[in-house]
Amino acid sequence: MSRTAPFSPDDLGSIRTVALMCAWLCLALAISLPVLNALAWATATAESLPMKIAAKSAFPYGLQPWQRALGGALSMLPVLTMSWGLMRARRSLTVFAGGDLFAGEAVTGLRDFACACFWAAVAGLAAPTVLSLALTIANPPGMKQLTVGVNSTDVMALLTAGIFWVIAAAMARAGDLARENAEFV
Amino acid sequence: MPIVVTLDVMLAVRKARSKDLAEYVGITEANVSLLKQGKVKGVRFDTLERICAFLDCQPGDIMKYVPDEDGDAA
Numbered sequence: 001m002s003r004t005a006p007f008s009p010d011d012l013g014s015i016r017t018v019a020l021m022c023a024w025l026c027l028a029l030a031i032s033l034p035v036l037n038a039l040a041w042a043t044a045t046a047e048s049l050p051m052k053i054a055a056k057s058a059f060p061y062g063l064q065p066w067q068r069a070l071g072g073a074l075s076m077l078p079v080l081t082m083s084w085g086l087m088r089a090r091r092s093l094t095v096f097a098g099g100d101l102f103a104g105e106a107v108t109g110l111r112d113f114a115c116a117c118f119w120a121a122v123a124g125l126a127a128p129t130v131l132s133l134a135l136t137i138a139n140p141p142g143m144k145q146l147t148v149g150v151n152s153t154d155v156m157a158l159l160t161a162g163i164f165w166v167i168a169a170a171m172a173r174a175g176d177l178a179r180e181n182a183e184f185v
Numbered sequence: 186m187p188i189v190v191t192l193d194v195m196l197a198v199r200k201a202r203s204k205d206l207a208e209y210v211g212i213t214e215a216n217v218s219l220l221k222q223g224k225v226k227g228v229r230f231d232t233l234e235r236i237c238a239f240l241d242c243q244p245g246d247i248m249k250y251v252p253d254e255d256g257d258a259a
Contacts, residue, residue: 180226183225183227184225184227184228184229185212185220185225185227185228185232
């Protein structure tokens with residue numbers, strides 16, 4: 001059933017509450033994701049590495065410190081991209097929580113979040129390949145590895161990013177209409 | 186602008202105050218002022234109906250079309 005009636009005060013209250021909760025969650029994730037990623041790589045072992053990056057056999061002498069550092073640095077790129085996107089999303093959500101649903105700042109933040117999701121998803125698709133190559137480049141011949149793979153999570157992330165971008169573009173247009181409507185008495 | 190608002194004239198004829206009109210119509214005095222100056226983008230039919238009801242007039246009594254000198258609408 002389509003909706004054409006204006007939002008009731010109850011609807012706006014729900015939007016504000018959920019927006020505020022999501023804003024705090026975005027902040028928490030934006031800070032914790034890079035920290036957790038760094039910690040994971042600092043404590044990584046050949047056995048703990050996911051198979052999609054490299055098999056345990058690629059590290060006959062275990063995971064060396066330079067490999068941990070390189071892996072951490074390379075994997076930080078999509079993570080930091082996502083953290084930036086989450087902070088931009090937080091800005092949008094904070095504006096929504098203030099009750100202004102069509103503010104330019106909110107729409108821009110949502111678009112930036114969509115862009116961040118897109119690039120993080122692209123980096124996520126490329127990461128196993130880049131990491132497997134980088135971590136095993138120094139191995140003797142016959143022990144280097146190259147991983148290529150696509151999984152549904154990354155594909156869904158790309159699709160979700162596209163959907164967010166479209167929604168942000170629609171909201172930008174809605175904001176223009178709302179401002180024009182405000183000029184009618 | 187080709188549409189000229191003559192609301193101020195009708196208010197004077199009916200000896201009505203903008204404040205009372207605003208209250209009856211349900212818009213702010215600021216919007217009534219903008220309307221009198223012709224600085225709004227448009228008027229909703231609902232608003233026009235209430236203005237005409239308050240001032241006991243027709244829509245043509247509070248706005249008129251005055252084409253530009255070259256005859257084209259801006």
